[in-house]
Amino acid sequence: MVRAVSALLCLAMVTGSSGARAQIVDDGSGAALGPADTRTVLDLIDRHLKSPDAKVTVLRRSAGAIICGSVNVKNREGLYTGERGFVVDLATSFFGRVPEGPELMTFRPGEAYQAMERIRQIYFDRCLD
Structure with missing residues (x-):
């Protein structure tokens, strides 16, 4: 009984200390950025x-x-929607995910x-070879 309670407390501390986030860098590419910059992203x-489950x-x-x-995120049905590019400016804490065509069509x-358009332009200028 004591072991079970201890195990549950340890599990709660581990998940609680990380904010219960499950986002992951799926391919290990965060190693090139370092832990602090990866955590910021x-x-x-x-x-x-x-x-919470972004890949x-x-x-x-x-x-x-x-x-x-x-980044690949889940929709309301719990299915991943597919990878989309994003850009982060660490100096200003700016984040922008590249919009898809339908998103651009819904806004006047x-x-x-x-x-x-600014996000798209930054991504195309700075992120594509």
């Missing part, structure tokens, strides 16, 4: 996408404090559309 993904891949540094990568030209 994962925290920004958590904050902006609110997806992050192909993390890489670009010019300055820019980090590029791909204005601030929201310009913000999505």
